[in-house]
Amino acid sequence: MSDNFKSGSDALIKGGEQTFEKKIVILGVGNVLLSDEGVGVHVANELIKMELPANVSVVEGGTDGFRLLNVITEADRLIVVDAVKGGGEPGTIYRFDINDVRNSPSGFKTSVHQIGILEVIDLSGLIGKTPHTTVIGVEPKSLEMSLELSPEIKDKVPRVIELVLEDLKK
Amino acid sequence: MAERIKIDPVTRIEGHLAIEVEVENGKVKDAWSSGTMARGFEAMLTGKDPRDASYITSRFCGVCYSVHQMASARALDAAFGAKVPWGGMLIRNLVMAAEFIYDHPLHFYQLSALDYIDIMAIAEYKGKDKGLLAVKDKILSLVTSKDTYPLTPRYDPDEFCVKDPDIVIMAVKHYLEALKMHAEARNMGAIWGGRTPHYQNIVVGGVTSYPDLNQIARFRTMLDRQAKFINEVYIPDVLLFGTGPLLPLAKAGVGGGHLNYLAYGGFEKDPEGKDLLFPSGVITGLDPANIKVNAFDPKKVTESVKYAWYKENKPVHPYDGEQIFELDKKDAYSFVKAPRYDGMPMEVGPLARMIIAKNPTLLDLVKQGVQPGAVARHAARAIETKLMVDAAYSWLDQLQAEMTKPGFKIHDTEHWDPPASGMGVGFFEPPRGALGHWIKIKDKKIENYQAVVPSTWNASPRCEKGVRGQYEESLIGAPVPDTKNPINVVRIIRSFDPCLACAVHIIDPQSNKIRKFVIE
Numbered sequence: 001m002s003d004n005f006k007s008g009s010d011a012l013i014k015g016g017e018q019t020f021e022k023k024i025v026i027l028g029v030g031n032v033l034l035s036d037e038g039v040g041v042h043v044a045n046e047l048i049k050m051e052l053p054a055n056v057s058v059v060e061g062g063t064d065g066f067r068l069l070n071v072i073t074e075a076d077r078l079i080v081v082d083a084v085k086g087g088g089e090p091g092t093i094y095r096f097d098i099n100d101v102r103n104s105p106s107g108f109k110t111s112v113h114q115i116g117i118l119e120v121i122d123l124s125g126l127i128g129k130t131p132h133t134t135v136i137g138v139e140p141k142s143l144e145m146s147l148e149l150s151p152e153i154k155d156k157v158p159r160v161i162e163l164v165l166e167d168l169k170k
Numbered sequence: 171m172a173e174r175i176k177i178d179p180v181t182r183i184e185g186h187l188a189i190e191v192e193v194e195n196g197k198v199k200d201a202w203s204s205g206t207m208a209r210g211f212e213a214m215l216t217g218k219d220p221r222d223a224s225y226i227t228s229r230f231c232g233v234c235y236s237v238h239q240m241a242s243a244r245a246l247d248a249a250f251g252a253k254v255p256w257g258g259m260l261i262r263n264l265v266m267a268a269e270f271i272y273d274h275p276l277h278f279y280q281l282s283a284l285d286y287i288d289i290m291a292i293a294e295y296k297g298k299d300k301g302l303l304a305v306k307d308k309i310l311s312l313v314t315s316k317d318t319y320p321l322t323p324r325y326d327p328d329e330f331c332v333k334d335p336d337i338v339i340m341a342v343k344h345y346l347e348a349l350k351m352h353a354e355a356r357n358m359g360a361i362w363g364g365r366t367p368h369y370q371n372i373v374v375g376g377v378t379s380y381p382d383l384n385q386i387a388r389f390r391t392m393l394d395r396q397a398k399f400i401n402e403v404y405i406p407d408v409l410l411f412g413t414g415p416l417l418p419l420a421k422a423g424v425g426g427g428h429l430n431y432l433a434y435g436g437f438e439k440d441p442e443g444k445d446l447l448f449p450s451g452v453i454t455g456l457d458p459a460n461i462k463v464n465a466f467d468p469k470k471v472t473e474s475v476k477y478a479w480y481k482e483n484k485p486v487h488p489y490d491g492e493q494i495f496e497l498d499k500k501d502a503y504s505f506v507k508a509p510r511y512d513g514m515p516m517e518v519g520p521l522a523r524m525i526i527a528k529n530p531t532l533l534d535l536v537k538q539g540v541q542p543g544a545v546a547r548h549a550a551r552a553i554e555t556k557l558m559v560d561a562a563y564s565w566l567d568q569l570q571a572e573m574t575k576p577g578f579k580i581h582d583t584e585h586w587d588p589p590a591s592g593m594g595v596g597f598f599e600p601p602r603g604a605l606g607h608w609i610k611i612k613d614k615k616i617e618n619y620q621a622v623v624p625s626t627w628n629a630s631p632r633c634e635k636g637v638r639g640q641y642e643e644s645l646i647g648a649p650v651p652d653t654k655n656p657i658n659v660v661r662i663i664r665s666f667d668p669c670l671a672c673a674v675h676i677i678d679p680q681s682n683k684i685r686k687f688v689i690e
Contacts, residue, residue: 062235
């Protein structure tokens, strides 16, 4: 009896995996007018050209914050690519789970008080699920006005893409 | 003795703006509004193909990007001599209508409502409604775990705050519903815009893609859901608050300011643009009993930089504006310039639009004693959301009829190439108020570009004559019985829907712990 029950439930889970694949969203954010601030957007624009599994979508979120709620609430798993000021050398790559860095009372603060993507993820919890979120970030070199990444950061884009693709397999 | 308080940031979730007030005998005696971040993106447009402007300007702002795309396209229409066909105008109107539908309720619930309720009253809810009990549990668990980010910063409730547990719990339930409606509404503009954020379809001469019946049906379904929420939840809530607990604030006209109003006008109701959903006009020194609206003359717009961190210059028209920062300038206190109309500071936005339009619903509230001010701004915003929903249905019907006509057009392809030289202005009325983009073209390239955004008008510092901007003036006399709890100051400023969030978006964890996450 118990064996039957066990195999039955295993079968159910398997079936579930096949039918309801987790929806993964890769979200590249940043401002392309401010050189390296836009690194997430540049990465997203490359990923959009690639062939990815059907359950993965790539969103170029630009400078949007609050209004990415629709994207976030639809995701089971979220990979955010953004510029991150972590105090490392320009070009340093970071990878962290959002839960590992929520240590201040207000969660994250963006440098200029504008709502950041991580605050929106917090808000999404109020109306539904908060997706499991990983941030892959790059320490910027320049935040000057320019549509181009600085050369050092541009060189890191292929590596960031690799890391995102590795993350998809996890 | 006067005491100074500084509030930075003022906005709950969007924008960055610092307000400093001097309080004497429980009232604001003087005020300074300071935009704390430099913009100046216009400089990077110089030398580019003018057609790039609508895409680049849509990245100006992290909050209201598409309206820049629209104002920019309109400036280019004027400079190129393009005549947007009615089909193109209708699609532009529908995309922009969606902006109002998700912006205004968001402002009321997420960015303002918490200034008017005592959220902890939720704990006293004794009813048995399962949905409301779930809301109670959710909020209380947030509070217990001190994870109240979306609800903070907040101030101590004062005598104007609603404390009735039944009303408060309903308001919070609507806060959560509004968040869901907002997430849905975000997809409306994308039906025509091709994607969201940062739509792709609005260009000089019209729009880039023909509509089909499927798009019209999808938009209509979403509009139905939003209209239901707006009519059955948002507007009743604004009325309930405005004519109930907040009536004393409304009648006192707290936050009125200069009583000068400006609307450039927007949303054509016919192909010639003779009739606008939001008429243009100027009011100086409003007398609610006798509203006198003057015609708007674009030549009378100037910007003063006396108190802004820019190189000293006499007040100039935006066509001739420049952005040369001077960060050690004496007396300067803001990155926001001081726009003036005929030398006078102006309020722009929903209240300005509805007064200039002599909207009967608003005038009716005025008859009941509501004075222009913070509460009236919320009312005007709700009123125009309803106008926009009704107009969107009409535009949708017209578009459906129009697209079956022979020769249906959405774009003026004759005027796609830039002129050798030219100039043009694009005026528009986004949710936050009058927006203008000015372009000069030389040798088919952009020679100069200037944007004067709505919050520049409202958040303006003093001009060269020392006259306060509208935020500043609206704070004068505001009651601040306790300088540690300046709740009226934030209520007034937030009633304008302030937004100076011009698009820096970097993650800054403010913690050294991030170093351990370095992977290479």
